[in-house]
Amino acid sequence: MKNPLVTGGVSHLPAKALSCTKCRTSDRLSLETIESIEPHAGELMVWVSYTCLGCEASYAHNAAFRDVAAVLNRNGAVSGLLRFGGMYFHCGEPMAFAQSSARSVYAPMTTEDVDDGLLDVYLKTRVIQCRCGFRMELPA
Template structure:
């Protein structure tokens, strides 16, 4: 009987290893802070790409993980410091932040003197959104 082609293997066989979120430097998950959660591509049920950091040793990680593994870190009791990016949303205090205003910002930097000795300046304009949380926290991101 011929072997079944690889394309016919059930989805469960294509699941990545279910590794816990872990800091290899301090050998713990106690100080982990999840920064971003993004959809995994190609899509796999209950699997996401996650970026996190260890607050104890200031080391960052990225990995593919199950939703269950990420939830173990996010569902710990107490307030989570910082901002979590979840897809296109930014969360602070457990609430999605809302756009408060839009701004046009100018960023300048010296790039050296001209032939007549004057300072040359490079500048760029960037559209930004000011996001706010119910607690009063605000941040500005490129639009």
């Protein structure tokens, strides 16, 4: 299937290997996001973003799913937070919905009680948490 987001009917870009171009290795990669891409012919590919823990360089591109799986299957490869298919993972488990709230994005510049006539702006958020206690607040 052709990518509808690319002009001229060009199909998906080819998969690139997961590797740090500065360190010239794939041994110290930390995956951050893995997202599906539109259906395509050939090998299964995903959109992946990752950071090299050695030099802190960041990358994002199409990659073969088997290459991403190889990085995920390394012992101790998943640390921190991973976004995979719209879900967040911490400690190797999906994080669960905890609560919703509304937060004011207006922060007064003074501690004095001044009525400046500004309306408060609220942002609806949702809190997700991991079994270990790690919590994260996301826009709803």
